[in-house]
Amino acid sequence: MRKRDLISGSFFFILGIYLIGGGSKLQFGSFSTPKTGFFPVILGVSLIFLSVISIGKALASERSKENHLFFKTNSLKIVFLFSTMIAYGVLVEIVGFLGTTFLWFSSIMLILKSGSPIKAFLYGAFASFACYVLFNILLQGQFPRGFVGI
Amino acid sequence: MLSSGMIDQILQGLSIAVTPLNLFYCFFGCLIGTLVGVLPGLGPVASIALLMPITYKLPAVSAIIMFAGIYYGAQYGGTITSVLMNIPGEATTVVTCIDGYQMTLRGRSGPALGIAAFGSFIGGSFAIFGLMLLAPPLAQLALKFGPPEYFSLILLSLALISYLGTGSPLKALIVAIFGMAVGTVGMDIETGIPRFTHGINTIYNGIDIVPVIMGMFGLTEVIINLEEGVTAQLVKAKIKGLLPNRQDWRDSKGPIFRGTFIGFFLGLIPGGGALISAFASYVLEKKISKHPDKFGHGAIEGVAGPETANNTGCIGAFVPMLSLGLPFNAITAILLGALMIHGVEPGPLFIPQHPDIFWGATTSMYLGNVILLVLNLPLIPLWVQILRIPYLLLAPIILLICLIGVYSCNYNTVDIYLMLIFAGVGYGMRKFGYEPAPFILGMILCPMIENAFRQSLIMSDGSFSFFFERPISAFFMIMAIAVMVTYMIPLARKKKKIVKVNL
Numbered sequence: 001m002r003k004r005d006l007i008s009g010s011f012f013f014i015l016g017i018y019l020i021g022g023g024s025k026l027q028f029g030s031f032s033t034p035k036t037g038f039f040p041v042i043l044g045v046s047l048i049f050l051s052v053i054s055i056g057k058a059l060a061s062e063r064s065k066e067n068h069l070f071f072k073t074n075s076l077k078i079v080f081l082f083s084t085m086i087a088y089g090v091l092v093e094i095v096g097f098l099g100t101t102f103l104w105f106s107s108i109m110l111i112l113k114s115g116s117p118i119k120a121f122l123y124g125a126f127a128s129f130a131c132y133v134l135f136n137i138l139l140q141g142q143f144p145r146g147f148v149g150i
Numbered sequence: 151m152l153s154s155g156m157i158d159q160i161l162q163g164l165s166i167a168v169t170p171l172n173l174f175y176c177f178f179g180c181l182i183g184t185l186v187g188v189l190p191g192l193g194p195v196a197s198i199a200l201l202m203p204i205t206y207k208l209p210a211v212s213a214i215i216m217f218a219g220i221y222y223g224a225q226y227g228g229t230i231t232s233v234l235m236n237i238p239g240e241a242t243t244v245v246t247c248i249d250g251y252q253m254t255l256r257g258r259s260g261p262a263l264g265i266a267a268f269g270s271f272i273g274g275s276f277a278i279f280g281l282m283l284l285a286p287p288l289a290q291l292a293l294k295f296g297p298p299e300y301f302s303l304i305l306l307s308l309a310l311i312s313y314l315g316t317g318s319p320l321k322a323l324i325v326a327i328f329g330m331a332v333g334t335v336g337m338d339i340e341t342g343i344p345r346f347t348h349g350i351n352t353i354y355n356g357i358d359i360v361p362v363i364m365g366m367f368g369l370t371e372v373i374i375n376l377e378e379g380v381t382a383q384l385v386k387a388k389i390k391g392l393l394p395n396r397q398d399w400r401d402s403k404g405p406i407f408r409g410t411f412i413g414f415f416l417g418l419i420p421g422g423g424a425l426i427s428a429f430a431s432y433v434l435e436k437k438i439s440k441h442p443d444k445f446g447h448g449a450i451e452g453v454a455g456p457e458t459a460n461n462t463g464c465i466g467a468f469v470p471m472l473s474l475g476l477p478f479n480a481i482t483a484i485l486l487g488a489l490m491i492h493g494v495e496p497g498p499l500f501i502p503q504h505p506d507i508f509w510g511a512t513t514s515m516y517l518g519n520v521i522l523l524v525l526n527l528p529l530i531p532l533w534v535q536i537l538r539i540p541y542l543l544l545a546p547i548i549l550l551i552c553l554i555g556v557y558s559c560n561y562n563t564v565d566i567y568l569m570l571i572f573a574g575v576g577y578g579m580r581k582f583g584y585e586p587a588p589f590i591l592g593m594i595l596c597p598m599i600e601n602a603f604r605q606s607l608i609m610s611d612g613s614f615s616f617f618f619e620r621p622i623s624a625f626f627m628i629m630a631i632a633v634m635v636t637y638m639i640p641l642a643r644k645k646k647k648i649v650k651v652n653l
Binding site: 034037043078081093142 | 207320321323324327328330331334338340341343345346373376377542545546547549550553554557558561563566567570573581582583584600603604607608611612
């Protein structure tokens with residue numbers, strides 16, 4: 001954990017500096033009349049204090065062999081998942097709720113399950129229809145219709 | 151013990167809890183809770199976060215009834231995988247694996263599951279009674295609290311949460327401050343000046359808690375599970391004789407009794423709740439047992455005590471949340487968030503202002519315990535079958551609910567991006583050994599602690615000694631300092647030791 005603690009401790013140290021910097025730009029006030037920037041500065045100081053302890057603790061600990069930090073397996077699938085979710089955000093207001101949900105679910109099934117495209121589209125159709133009924137009709141959500149109109 | 155006024159309120163609560171709509175949501179919550187408890191990798195925190203948008207159109211009392219059902223239902227569900235497969239469905243049922251699975255290997259899975267269900271029911275029923283008795287007077291007492299008392303109490307809560315958490319106290323404290331830092335984003339309530347918004351209008355009113363919870367718990371959980379390749383082993387063991395025999399009851403009555411008290415009182419403490427209660431109960435039972443060597447080899451006491459304690463601890467954790475408006479663990483923090491979404495301001499005035507929600511929710515917990523007892527014993531074979539669903543089919547469904555759920559909060563795509571950002575933050579935190587729960591607590595408690603701190607300083611003209619001048623505040627402050635010193639001293643000693651070795 002030594003390397004990880006050093007990295008995370010440094011991150012929180014920088015975050016503490018950012019909070020002090022950001023808080024100071026706002027009105028700090030005084031201890032008797034604290035203003036907008038007062039609390040972020042207090043948080044920043046506390047974060048710097050604790051992160052210094054964390055870094056010190058990490059430096060004092062012994063070196064050990066550390067395993068992979070991120071994505072042991074399925075790294076491509078996870079990156080793809082994130083990308084499709086960003087795409088969902090972009091498309092939902094253009095294509096509409098039903099169409100985007102269908103496209104998203106089908107593509108996810110195609111990648112995760114690695115099955116046939118027909119099966120993936122069937123899953124997509126079922127999931128998007130079920131969501132449409134549940135969220136749009138039963139729960140009366142106001143989802144975008146997009147150019148498809150539904 | 152029970153005044154006529156309280157009996158009236160219980161009856162009023164019962165009349166709310168037994169309406170067809172609330173009964174349905176109680177049943178639905180228990181069902182979903184058991185399901186997520188059974189499925190490893192999908193906990194009650196993520197499930198409540200996922201279902202939160204569905205409750206927007208429901209009355210607040212129905213939403214809380216359903217969420218409470220998920221919370222205690224998950225404790226029942228987690229037991230099933232712990233006993234049958236040696237896989238804890240929930241962190242709170244880790245301890246049950248030790249003797250529960252050994253009982254399964256000896257062909258006694260039925261009594262193990264049976265005593266867990268009965269113990270949870272008995273403990274849960276007592277805890278609900280305790281909640282009804284304790285919460286209203288505590289809320290009355292809290293009405294006397296001013297800003298310094300609130301500030302010192304929240305400080306003590308954060309210290310205890312960090313100290314009693316599962317990981318490093320230092321890291322928990324850092325994460326709690328990180329959560330508070332995120333909580334400061336948006337308009338300052340007192341001056342109206344925006345903070346750290348960087349011109350993004352959507353976060354002018356602050357970062358919504360729902361995308362944060364869904365990202366950090368729901369999405370992160372899916373990523374971690376996909377990365378680690380969660381697979382469920384098929385259960386072949388036949389489950390028979392769910393009702394414990396006379397000897398089982400004789401061995402279990404003490405652990406159930408003690409588990410009830412341990413669970414309830416540890417549930418009241420910040421950072422306590424179901425997890426610590428279960429561990430404390432197991433340790434106590436082993437310590438006082440005439441046959442400690444039996445523990446770890448299928449002792450029914452090792453199942454009865456912790457199972458009672460974890461269920462009781464869940465309900466105990468509702469006391470500070472409902473009476474003081476302070477969440478002491480991640481789940482009650484989310485429940486508090488759910489109340490706030492429904493326009494209910496938690497705090498000491500919650501019970502007098504919303505008696506329908508308080509009494510409706512507490513009485514429904516009793517009904518929920520009955521439902522769980524009836525639901526679980528006959529349905530255990532069905533829950534086992536559910537474990538056969540491949541995770542690669544479950545994951546896209548969870549992700550889709552996350553996407554739609556978070557989007558339906560404000561019908562704004564920024565919430566989707568926020569969820570993805572916080573999924574990244576949550577994933578990073580897990581990889582670097584930081585628990586996400588204190589982050590959520592810090593974020594939720596931030597406005598309360600900031601207001602209390604600023605108001606206290608204005609009241610005292612900037613004097614910090616003010617926190618020690620008022621007796622209740624001084625008590626909380628001294629306790630908070632004592633807790634922090636307790637975990638700072640071993641840290642310093644350890645450092646000294648290492649320096650000596652290096653020399």
